[in-house]
Amino acid sequence: MSVTRSVVTGVGSFLPDQIVTNADLAQIVDTSDEWIIERTGIRQRHRAREDQPTSDLATEAARRALAAAGRDPSEVDLIIVATTTPDMTFPATASIVQRKLGTPVCIAFDVQAVCSGFVYAVSVADGFVSRGMAKCAVVIGAEEMTRLMDWTDRTTCVLFGDGAGAVVMEPGEGQGTPQDRGLLGFALRCDGTKTDLLYVDGGPATTGQVGHLRMAGNQVFRHAVVNIAEAITAACAAADISVADVDWFVPHQANQRIIKGVGDRLGLDENKVISTVAIHANTSAASIPLALDTAIQDGRIKRGDLVLLEAMGGGLTWGACALRL
Structure with missing residues (x-):
């Protein structure tokens, strides 16, 4: 089909x-x-x-x-x-x-x-x-x-x-199979009860100012490792693939400890994980495409590879998607 x-x-x-x-x-x-x-x-x-x-x-x-x-x-x-x-x-x-x-x-x-x-x-x-x-x-x-x-x-x-x-x-x-190029499956999540863990203390309808970023780092870390792993599992199921099938894992570049924690929880080969956090730090929504482009430019990720993307941010929001380049 x-x-x-x-x-x-x-x-x-x-x-x-x-x-x-x-x-x-x-x-x-x-x-x-x-x-x-x-x-x-x-x-x-x-x-x-x-x-x-x-x-x-x-x-x-x-x-x-x-x-x-x-x-x-x-x-x-x-x-x-x-x-x-x-x-x-x-x-x-x-x-x-x-x-x-x-x-x-x-x-x-x-x-x-x-x-x-x-x-x-x-x-x-x-x-x-x-x-x-x-x-x-x-x-x-x-x-x-x-x-x-x-x-x-x-x-x-x-x-x-x-x-x-x-x-x-x-x-x-x-053909409707995991061998197709393109977006194969995704999973998106939000838990608004965790807003106070990561937020900016300002806005046009509250303070009238931009505000500064505030974060409860230890709690965000714990939620990240557990929640991201669940979303990845769900995205893989939607794509009809397993984590073991993935050629490259391109996570949100928040913190090397989070990247490692998610990888360990899923049993990912560390050699398949793209990490640019050391040179880019956390660039929020830009971090995944920045890391993806870096790995394409240096020849690691190639056309036809199965790539898994994931992120978690304020909201708390999180999600994952699987695609074949």
Whole structure:
């Protein structure tokens, strides 16, 4: 039986030029390179310029993904931006990206699920592409998390960085089996009773200000390992695959200890796990496409590979999806 799948045909990413090392942070907050590495695995992160909004990062990542797919902005008919750091309260950052890319009038909107945003956005795009409502979708995860930092809080300010990653999704015909290219299955979750574990203490309808990121790190860690493993199992079941079938595991790059904890819980071969947290830190919704592009560029991930993506973020939201490139 022939089915239409949403196939990832191009991947691209972009990082701001400025690199902030752990030693740099030790100059402004009570921390050290050893302390940060031991607890997180992070060695450095990128930081956007003051005059470099999220849409700039998103647009450049989109351009690179389109080039990798062999597509022109004139062919784009859907733009979804996953971000928790939009340029403005409105319009959607996707609208600004549309203008900067120079695409025709199309569907464009943002998805807000914090670190889970890219997984959510890919799943949403699948609803358009697999049903014939979009033929060239650009899905972007773009964040400037350093804008939300309280630089006196060493438990959070050392964790985050800025960046963007994007994929192009196009319809492709398959046979309805796990051997098809494209998105094979996903699982999305949210538990709003855990909002107080990871949030920003501001907003237009509360304080009228942007606010700073706050996190109960130990509790987030515990929920992450258990909940992500469940979502991965559910996504694999929806895709009719097992975890053992997966060629590459591309997790949200939050913390090396979380990445290892999830991998151990699922019995994943550590050689199949893509980790870029040491050089990118936690870039929220951008972390998965950034890591995916890194592994494609260095030759590890190739066309035809079965890839598993997962993330958990504020909300608490979490989710996973399986796709064959």
